[in-house]
Amino acid sequence: MKFLVSARPGTIPIKVKYGVHVFQAAKEWANARLADGTFDCHYVYSDLGGISITNADSHEAIQDLILDCPLYPYFDWEVTALCDANHSYDKNVSYFKKLGG
Numbered sequence: 001m002k003f004l005v006s007a008r009p010g011t012i013p014i015k016v017k018y019g020v021h022v023f024q025a026a027k028e029w030a031n032a033r034l035a036d037g038t039f040d041c042h043y044v045y046s047d048l049g050g051i052s053i054t055n056a057d058s059h060e061a062i063q064d065l066i067l068d069c070p071l072y073p074y075f076d077w078e079v080t081a082l083c084d085a086n087h088s089y090d091k092n093v094s095y096f097k098k099l100g101g
Helices: 016-035 059-068 085-098
Strands: 002-009 039-044 050-055 075-082
Touching: 002 059, 016 039, 016 050, 059 075
Parallel strands: none
Antiparallel strands: 002 050, 002 075, 039 050
16 A cells, blocks of 8 residues: 655744754665665755655555554554545546446
8 A cells, every 4th residue: 555644844943953863864774675676765954844655555554564663652643544546547548438428
């Protein structure tokens, strides 16, 4: 299963004394997910936060993954399940054909 995972800074600020450690750990964590194929891609917004296309076997697995992220407590997270585009287009074509289109 593929998921669009997005994160935006939350209400808990990162204290200056932890910033270097937290962001270095997050960089290493994200690069490891790219290397092992968990992430298809990962981008950071210019104003903090970011997105990834993430592969996971279940909703529980995606939750576990997010909870493992070093930035987890400092960000608000949104997860959206994704469908293959061609599958979705084909299903919609079939649906509208049934309606007489």
